[in-house]
Amino acid sequence: MEIFVKTCFKLKANFVIDVIVNIFDVIFDVLNFSHANFFNEMIFFVFFRFILRNNVIIDTDNPEKISKHEYAWYYVSFSNISQLIKNHEFLQEYSLPVHKNLITTPLTHSQIVLLKKNKSIWIKKIPSRHKGPESVDYYLILMTTTDCQLPGKIISQSNRFSIIKYKGPLFNLKKIVCVRDFDSISNISFNTRYNNQITQTFTEYPNSFTTYTPFRGLNGKDQCVSIVDSGIDIRSPWFSDNKNIRKVLDDRNLTDPKGRKEIKLNKLSTKKHRKIKGFIGYGDDVDDDDGHGTFLSGIVAGNSFCNSFTALYNGVAPESKLFIIDIKKKGKKSLYWPKNLSDLFEIPSYFNCRIQLNAWSYKNQHLLTQAIDWIAYNNPEILMIFPSDYDHNNFLVSPSDSKNVLTVGPSLGFQASASMEYTKIPIIVKLPNSSIIGYADPKGIPLFSSKIKDSHAFSRPVIYGDTLCLINTVKNEEVPSTCKIGLFTSDELIDSQYNIPIIKLSKRAKDCFSENMSILISPSHMPNDKDPLSPSSTELINQNFKYGDMFKIKPDVVAPSGPLMAPKSGFPYCNISGLTMKEGSSVSAAIISGNIALMNEYLLMMHHSKITPNGPTMKAMIIHSAIIPHKTYVAPSKQFGWGQPLMSSLLPDPSNSFGLHIFQNIELKEYTHKSFCFTMMKDGLFRATCTWFDLPRDPEAPSDISSVVSLILMIDGETKNSRVTNSHQNDFPSIDHFNTVKSIIQKVKKDTEIRIVIVTGAFSLDKPINFSLVVTGPFANEPYKNNSCNELHHAPCFQECENLGMYIRGFCSCASDYYGDNCQIKIETINSDYSSYGKLKRFEWKVFKFCPEKWSNKSYISLDLSGINNLTLGMNIKIGSTPSFTNYLCSLHKCPGAIVTHNNIKFPFSSFPQISYKKCLFLGLYSMFDGFEPYSFTFNGINVD
Structure with a gap:
């Protein structure tokens, strides 16, 4: 306790401080106060x-x-x-x-x-x-009570949400008292870009991308992935089973294996099959020709029985099984929902298909986002995976913006058109003093695939004679197991197929290489010769910028988006005709779904814990495994989330010896904490990632995060703690109020004792949270023993509470003239003709307070904003107390009642009569982007019309 008091208070009398903190804890326990700000809670009635x-x-x-x-x-x-x-x-x-x-x-x-x-x-x-928009389509999603009687045709219902077809006046809907809110359901979008020119011009040996990732022998055995899409072509050799022809059983009643309830299904297949564990056809029981569902199913789990050539295009987890939910009729654009929307996700989970890929989206449907968040929150055993997609305003579409799902973004690979002719894919081989131009030979797999399979990023050098080797013959020869890329220096044509990338160079280049030479290999068409999987190529895609959630990190991770070859529905052949090529964020999501299946297999087969991961744990694992794709980038980012997952950074084995511990269902109430302790066996990197499924809020709430959570890393012997903020090195220190993921990476020394503490603050409602925590580092990879980790009496603070701020239950409560997570910001009182200028870091605030002595009809308060760039700076406004990122009256970008122009904002008395000398107007200016943002503004005081 003494260490924490020294950290939080600049006082010498540690005993006195300890007594004060204990007194306040007793007061809070007796009065049942639920927030750290003691003085606010003492007010009996407050104007809001x-x-x-x-x-x-x-x-x-x-x-x-x-x-x-x-x-x-x-x-x-x-x-x-x-x-x-x-x-x-x-x-x-x-x-x-x-x-x-x-x-x-x-x-x-x-x-x-x-x-x-x-x-x-x-x-x-x-x-x-206050309910619903002013205009809607015929198909609507509504939030209601469970017994609500609705007009129109009921398409689907769950415990809070209904989808209906309704052609009546909106006024009638708004008058239904059991309806909280409603929104349109527009046409569905599948997140793959089709390229007809490419799919119609296959050459005999297309240079495309394989997906099978044999990491340490993992293949997805005993795993299952649910795919909600357009269906599947069961005749494709990547799925077909001649011994067990799939039967569709009509109107069968299925009893949930867990005995929780009886499920009535329209169409269900449960007959044993080598690839299909279950099938529900809400649309029909076939896929479109060259359909979306078959293509994605092949990326996830396709497993061809034909020949070695078709095996190159097996899925990421070829031994895993699929639960297919068909929500589209062949040749139709509309979607077919189950009568209970949650059946899309709950029924597969009854069959232990907890990884759930959904490659569909709607444009700007915030109520659908809300519905998906509720289903995930009520079913924490599953992880819903959605590809990121963006509307014409570059806003993330629904439900990929849901906080309780895993959102996967694209990292772009080679241009699709270049993939068809191998002579058009030049490769640069950079030697220490020169560069050689070659090309990727179609007799080897593409470089794109080697990135998925191994840890050799294009931005890293390969070593000649080890990871880079010389192929001497046109016939398939044995290559060393360490060889990841082969060089062929001959004018002859290679006769055999290799399972590594083959870079063909001029025979004159043979003498340019020497043993242990460090070489960089990259496609020549990429800008600045950067890694083609680097998010530099996705920045024009992932512009997820909304002022309401400007610090929300979505997508969570990125993965290769193709173009990629996978099974083609309608063409069940064991050759190139049975394959199709597509690209897009759904390809990325399918790759990640397969990777999670491999991770789950590892935990069941090879890890000492033998746990079955739930939804938050699977999300934590894949985010924890993500690496920063290029040294010029920092994570997390709105462009690529936490990075690109790499299984070798999460799963220990003899070649990358480190420890892995996974904890799930850590139940904590608000203002509590939980510690985990580790002893480092050697120098290295320590990482901890914490996730949870957050309680959904009202659909019109300005912020969708219900819980304040901090993750703290404590090093034995050091008085300063490292607090996770999901921020970058130059950011202003503050708590992340926008995300349900907290992650930290720390360099550590041998014999160091590390303590990770999950600290909870205020929750919107007093409901406990079940956390998941993934930890890796240079500690022993053996069952976790907590007997040496005594729980702290008080939650640690992340930084000193400055300016007489009071430390209460892990957080700082500030004196009246200060603000910030550690009370480091001075609130400036301003008067007429006041000017301010300076620079702000990301997350940094400048707070101003104006308390008018006279405030009457026809008067207004005016601010000159000509020195504020509203694309990089924000301003939140509140009456009576300081605004925050999540608690404010209005903002510079959305302030009903105020008169906002390009260079000026006015607050008229008629819209803001509550402002007074005792209820001051607070203005909070903050920076939204990395770096130092300059600002200047002039407060003109009160004027009269």
């Missing part, structure tokens, strides 16, 4: 004002309103909302957090009467105008 994502302002100063209907949706505000829900059982099923002190929930009149016994509770019916 909130902004929703649909520009609606909720003002608790306004009169309450009760619906004439017995049952309706309401806004409910109270200073301790978690305790309120805990005290009333009827609030526990449907309450949705919006802000810290605001929820939405359905209530009856008698329940309202009960709540209003406490006069500090504010309740108001959600008006019809």
